[in-house]
Amino acid sequence: MSLMNEKEQRIAAIALMLFGAAAMIPFADDGYYLSLCVNIVMYAVLCTAWTLFSGPTHYISLATAAFFGIGTYSVGLGIDTLPFPLLVAIAAVASGVLAGLVGVATLRLSGVYFVIFTLGLAELVRQVVTWLQVKFLGSVGLYVFTDMTEKHIFWMLLALAAVVYITGWLVNRSRLGFALRIIGNDETVARHVGIDVARAKVILFMISGAFIGITGAILAPRFAYVEPPSAFNPVISFQVVIMALLGGTGRLWAPLLGVIPFTILFDRISASFPNHTSLLIGVAFMAIVYFLPRGVMGLIDDFRARHAKSRHAAAGVPEAAE
Amino acid sequence: MNSAPLLSVEKVRKAFGGLVAVNDVDFTVKQSELIGLIGPNGSGKTTMMNLISGALKPTSGTVRLAGEVISDMPAHRIAQRGVARTFQLVRILPSLSAIENVIAGAVFGHVRAWGDDAYREAEVLLERVGLGGRGNVPTGSMTYIDQKRLELARALASNPRLLLLDEWLAGLNPSELKIGIELIRDLREDGRTIIMVEHVMDAIRSLCDRCVVMSSGVKIADGSVHDVLSQPEVVSAYLGTEDA
Numbered sequence: 001m002s003l004m005n006e007k008e009q010r011i012a013a014i015a016l017m018l019f020g021a022a023a024m025i026p027f028a029d030d031g032y033y034l035s036l037c038v039n040i041v042m043y044a045v046l047c048t049a050w051t052l053f054s055g056p057t058h059y060i061s062l063a064t065a066a067f068f069g070i071g072t073y074s075v076g077l078g079i080d081t082l083p084f085p086l087l088v089a090i091a092a093v094a095s096g097v098l099a100g101l102v103g104v105a106t107l108r109l110s111g112v113y114f115v116i117f118t119l120g121l122a123e124l125v126r127q128v129v130t131w132l133q134v135k136f137l138g139s140v141g142l143y144v145f146t147d148m149t150e151k152h153i154f155w156m157l158l159a160l161a162a163v164v165y166i167t168g169w170l171v172n173r174s175r176l177g178f179a180l181r182i183i184g185n186d187e188t189v190a191r192h193v194g195i196d197v198a199r200a201k202v203i204l205f206m207i208s209g210a211f212i213g214i215t216g217a218i219l220a221p222r223f224a225y226v227e228p229p230s231a232f233n234p235v236i237s238f239q240v241v242i243m244a245l246l247g248g249t250g251r252l253w254a255p256l257l258g259v260i261p262f263t264i265l266f267d268r269i270s271a272s273f274p275n276h277t278s279l280l281i282g283v284a285f286m287a288i289v290y291f292l293p294r295g296v297m298g299l300i301d302d303f304r305a306r307h308a309k310s311r312h313a314a315a316g317v318p319e320a321a322e
Numbered sequence: 323m324n325s326a327p328l329l330s331v332e333k334v335r336k337a338f339g340g341l342v343a344v345n346d347v348d349f350t351v352k353q354s355e356l357i358g359l360i361g362p363n364g365s366g367k368t369t370m371m372n373l374i375s376g377a378l379k380p381t382s383g384t385v386r387l388a389g390e391v392i393s394d395m396p397a398h399r400i401a402q403r404g405v406a407r408t409f410q411l412v413r414i415l416p417s418l419s420a421i422e423n424v425i426a427g428a429v430f431g432h433v434r435a436w437g438d439d440a441y442r443e444a445e446v447l448l449e450r451v452g453l454g455g456r457g458n459v460p461t462g463s464m465t466y467i468d469q470k471r472l473e474l475a476r477a478l479a480s481n482p483r484l485l486l487l488d489e490w491l492a493g494l495n496p497s498e499l500k501i502g503i504e505l506i507r508d509l510r511e512d513g514r515t516i517i518m519v520e521h522v523m524d525a526i527r528s529l530c531d532r533c534v535v536m537s538s539g540v541k542i543a544d545g546s547v548h549d550v551l552s553q554p555e556v557v558s559a560y561l562g563t564e565d566a
Contacts (some may be wrong), residue, residue, distance in 0.1 A: 003557075007382055030354065063486055069477060102455050159371075173324070175429055175436060176432070178425075178426070178429060179417065179429075179430065181415075182415055182418070182426050184417070185415035185416060185418060186413055186415055188409075188413065189413050189415060190398075191376075191377075191396070191397040191401070191478065192377070192397055192398075192401050192406070192407055193401055193406075193426050193427050193429075193430055193431055193480070194374075194398050194399075194401035194402045194430035194431040194432070195430045196398045197398065226415070226532075236464070
């Protein structure tokens with residue numbers, strides 16, 4: 001079996017060009033648009049990492065804010081004493097470990113119980129961090145002063161996005177990826193063909209959590225002043241779910257189709273209606289769930305299927321013909 | 323060593339609260355034996371299958387596979403030891419293609435394969451169960467018997483030491499039934515060890531070396547098919563006692 005087939009090589013080439021083009025953005029604009037692009041890449045990473053786990057398993061995790069905040073705090077606490085790359089690594093390990101613990105404790109729960117647990121977890125971690133800070137550091141905030149600017153953050157996020165996509169691609173073609181597709185279809189069958197269902201889910205949840213933690217770490221210099229409500233902001237958890245569902249969770253790159261329009265929409269809404277942001281986000285969310293239950297990707301698939309069908313009909317080929 | 327049982331079920335009991343679904347049942351299955359597990363509805367046959375495959379844990383008693391205790395293992399480990407099964411209500415993986423459904427059985431189970439090897443073996447198995455060349459057909463559009471065939475191919479993909487067929491012939495029409503019986507006979511000729519839970523008596527008579535009869539969770543008979551079916555306890559379990 002070759003490393004990549006022709007179609008994959010073509011996709012890789014296109015992806016490489018897009019990444020190259022994206023890397024040039026900071027040279028074109030250093031203000032508003034770069035800032036918007038940082039948001040887009042950030043959410044692209046978060047949503048793709050979220051989808052790595054939640055796509056195949058159908059477990060809706062609202063723990064994004066917990067992992068993100070752990071990452072931000074790893075940097076905030078250590079920035080004066082340790083080099084930044086090491087802090088990013090610590091962020092990855094810390095959030096990966098947290099994801100592992102949560103996974104072991106909760107992945108036996110299914111459906112709504114898992115959702116509620118992860119939501120509660122984010123809040124719990126936030127409260128614990130606040131308490132520890134007040135108790136041992138005497139203040140709730142941390143200053144993160146670095147010489148990193150928006151464009152450095154952008155490039156780091158872009159590199160991280162590349163790593164996330166490559167990881168996702170490798171997982172999808174591995175036994176682990178295949179196991180998760182089976183689990184997503186029918187857990188009982190998965191167990192009876194020899195899959196350690198709990199282990200597969202925990203491993204993937206850890207990978208997903210670690211990437212989210214790294215994102216939080218990279219974003220820390222942007223905050224400059226880190227405090228629990230901003231680092232563990234539950235809105236991040238919800239937005240990630242909304243955007244990923246808007247894009248679709250069936251393919252690795254599908255969340256991107258939700259991230260780009262939604263980030264721009266969110267930016268417009270918060271600029272024009274700063275007092276009604278939540279309301280409009282809520283309306284957008286309901287509209288997505290109602291009109292696009294399978295996301296933009298679902299629309300594209302439907303369109304392709306129709307197109308293929310009409311082509312068949314035009315050629316007079318009956319569909320059942322062998 | 324060949325005469326030692328491949329599977330031995332020893333005083334296995336399963337209680338759901340106050341209801342004892344399987345009540346201290348013992349039986350053994352030898353290598354290459356095909357046994358029928360029969361009994362009226364609700365007699366505990368499917369529960370017994372679930373206890374062997376690890377879907378349920380026994381309340382007490384042990385199940386051994388080739389001497390090794392498997393009744394305390396989780397289902398996936400039992401599958402890896404070489405127990406494969408089909409389900410009473412057919413369970414297909416709908417978003418996977420037919421051939422992927424078969425490969426699913428080969429990747430994590432007893433004898434493992436991955437990549438091109440798994441693909442080739444899956445094609446052979448599809449051919450074997452009568453679905454040759456249909457590996458890319460969407461599973462949703464398959465007929466009931468084809469889905470059953472697919473499930474059987476998936477169970478065979480790991481080359482299991484013990485195959486559990488839970489009413490695999492149920493719901494088939496007479497001509498499909500003939501095909502199904504031939505398929506199982508083929509597997510027996512290969513020397514595969516099989517336990518089949520079945521209501522179709524023709525199949526039991528023509529296929530099984532031996533059968534175990536359960537009624538209300540208790541084993542009431544165990545022996546050659548002809549002997550067992552003429553025992554008065556078995557007759558009354560199926561038809562009721564004369565004075566009832």
